[in-house]
Amino acid sequence: MGVAVLQLYPVQDNRTGPQVVELLTRRIMNQGATQAGQFVVDCEVHQSVTGAPNQPPKNLYILHNSECPATVFSILEAAGKTVTLTSDTLFDLLMLKLTNVYKKKTTVESRGPRFEIKDFLVKLGSVTVGGVFKGILVEVEYCPGVVPNNCWGILSEFMQGFLGSCVTPVPPPFLAAKGSETYWPADTVEQYLDHFNRSEE
Numbered sequence: 001m002g003v004a005v006l007q008l009y010p011v012q013d014n015r016t017g018p019q020v021v022e023l024l025t026r027r028i029m030n031q032g033a034t035q036a037g038q039f040v041v042d043c044e045v046h047q048s049v050t051g052a053p054n055q056p057p058k059n060l061y062i063l064h065n066s067e068c069p070a071t072v073f074s075i076l077e078a079a080g081k082t083v084t085l086t087s088d089t090l091f092d093l094l095m096l097k098l099t100n101v102y103k104k105k106t107t108v109e110s111r112g113p114r115f116e117i118k119d120f121l122v123k124l125g126s127v128t129v130g131g132v133f134k135g136i137l138v139e140v141e142y143c144p145g146v147v148p149n150n151c152w153g154i155l156s157e158f159m160q161g162f163l164g165s166c167v168t169p170v171p172p173p174f175l176a177a178k179g180s181e182t183y184w185p186a187d188t189v190e191q192y193l194d195h196f197n198r199s200e201e
Helices: 017-030 090-097 148-166 173-178 185-200
Strands: 003-009 034-048 059-065 072-078 081-087 102-117 120-129 132-142
Touching: 003 148, 003 185, 017 102, 017 120, 017 132, 017 148, 034 120, 034 185, 059 090, 059 185, 072 090, 072 185, 081 185, 102 185, 120 185, 132 148, 132 185, 148 173, 173 185
Parallel strands: none
Antiparallel strands: 003 132, 034 059, 034 102, 059 072, 072 081, 102 120, 120 132
C-alpha cells in the first residue's frame, strides 16, 4: 500500500457517469495502463438512536475497501472529534447486535474499474448514495511511497496527465495535514469518507 489521493472529476451536463468513466478509461489506457479488475469502497452510515438530551446524534461510519478485504474501517464522529478503528470482518456481525444503539441511515459507495500502470494504481469510481449516481471519484495511488510530502509532486504530475486541469498544484488538505507522517490504509478510507459526506449534501 502506497500513498493515495482522491480527486473528484467534474461531470459535464451533456455526459453521463458511464460516459465519463469510458472517457477516462481511454485516457489511462492510452498511457499504457492495463485493467486489473474492479474495486469497491462502500460506507454504511449509522446514527445513534439514543443520546444525551440537547446533544446531536453520533454518526458511525463503517467502511469496506476491496483492497483490504479482511479489514473493516470504523469512524466514529462525536462532539466534533473523530476516532478511527480498524478491525476484522467480525465487526460487521457485531453491528447486527447493536441495532438498539445505532440505526443504519444510508449506504454510499464508489465502484468501478481498477488499472495498473508502472508504480501507480488508478481507480475510476462511480459514486452512488442509496443507488443514486452522484459523481466520479478518481483514486490514484503511488505504490512505492509511504510519506505524502515525498509523493505529491509525482502524484500531481501523473494525475494532470489524464485528468487535466481539475488537479490542483497543491495537495488536498488531508494529504497536506499528513505531511511527513507515514501513510496507512485508513488514510485512504478517511479521504473516501470526506468525499462521501460531501456527495450526500
